[in-house]
Amino acid sequence: MVALQAIPGGMGALLARRQLAGGGGDDGDEDQASYVGELFLMAAGALFFALNVAPTEEVILIAYKATPWHALALIVASVALMHVIVFEAGFAGQEEAEHPLKAFAHFTLPGYAIALGISLFVLFLFGRVEGHSLEGLTQTVIVLGFPAAVGAAAARLLV
Amino acid sequence: MPSRKTPARKVVAPRPVLQAVMAALGALVTLAALAIVVWEAMQPAAPPALSARIVGVQATSAGHVATVEVSNDGLDTAAGVDIEGVLGDQTATATLDYVPGRGRAKAYLRFDADPTRAAVSVKGWSAP
Numbered sequence: 001m002v003a004l005q006a007i008p009g010g011m012g013a014l015l016a017r018r019q020l021a022g023g024g025g026d027d028g029d030e031d032q033a034s035y036v037g038e039l040f041l042m043a044a045g046a047l048f049f050a051l052n053v054a055p056t057e058e059v060i061l062i063a064y065k066a067t068p069w070h071a072l073a074l075i076v077a078s079v080a081l082m083h084v085i086v087f088e089a090g091f092a093g094q095e096e097a098e099h100p101l102k103a104f105a106h107f108t109l110p111g112y113a114i115a116l117g118i119s120l121f122v123l124f125l126f127g128r129v130e131g132h133s134l135e136g137l138t139q140t141v142i143v144l145g146f147p148a149a150v151g152a153a154a155a156r157l158l159v
Numbered sequence: 160m161p162s163r164k165t166p167a168r169k170v171v172a173p174r175p176v177l178q179a180v181m182a183a184l185g186a187l188v189t190l191a192a193l194a195i196v197v198w199e200a201m202q203p204a205a206p207p208a209l210s211a212r213i214v215g216v217q218a219t220s221a222g223h224v225a226t227v228e229v230s231n232d233g234l235d236t237a238a239g240v241d242i243e244g245v246l247g248d249q250t251a252t253a254t255l256d257y258v259p260g261r262g263r264a265k266a267y268l269r270f271d272a273d274p275t276r277a278a279v280s281v282k283g284w285s286a287p
Contacts, residue, residue: 035181064238065287068197068199075192109182109186109189110185113189116192131262132259132262134195135195135196135199136260138196141192142196
């Protein structure tokens with residue numbers, strides 16, 4: 001249990017160091033980050049958010065209570081929010097999208113897939129996969145995928 | 160020197176092949192999730208249909224423990240599922256938090272004697 005809690009704890013400490021370290025000269029090094037690095041960053045952000053939310057009962061409760069149409073709306077909302085946070089909303093650290101459709105295909109869609117993959121992994125980690133049908137598990141992954149997607153998007157802005 | 164507070168930064172150097180592969184993979188995963196959810200939405204409504212059976216018995220220092228598997232053949236999830244096992248004049252009960260739609264969950268009932276021939280049943284449940 002300590003080892004599990006240490007993962008988001010360690011990532012939080014890393015984030016705090018990055019955000020609160022003051023105006024050091026190495027802040028702009030993301031400009032040299034590779035595409036793989038950007039994907040890794042999104043995975044880390046998704047993992048950070050998903051690990052904090054997955055242990056709560058609310059995730060599976062929402063998934064059980066939600067209809068498939070709710071899940072459908074959640075997929076659309078997650079993908080749209082990811083794209084808006086990184087490319088459109090004008091937050092500090094916003095990415096420049098040379099072509100909105102290309103940015104959507106190259107970053108937002110892979111980012112959402114990563115968020116869903118991380119969600120599935122975290123649900124497995126907390127024993128919330130066993131005994132579920134494919135559609136039930138998909139719905140739970142989509143529910144946890146929402147905070148994971150926001151985490152993936154936020155990681156690209158914050159780090 | 161660019162800072163992280165500078166809006167509209169330059170995006171990373173492109174890697175066309177990897178980006179195309181990841182775009183296809185991302186689209187595939189997202190479309191698969193959409194397809195499963197749409198397929199589920201097209202299914203006719205099916206309330207929980209629960210059944211219980213003993214799948215294992217273990218002798219412990221505290222008595223015999225029967226492992227009961229509860230299956231839900233309906234699409235909707237059942238919450239607070241009450242299970243009862245009867246062996247002679249002894250009755251054991253347990254409650255499962257959730258049995259997901261088209262899924263299953265396990266409960267454990269304790270008996271004084273070997274409960275292999277005990278009768279187990281689902282007494283009731285609520286909506287989540």
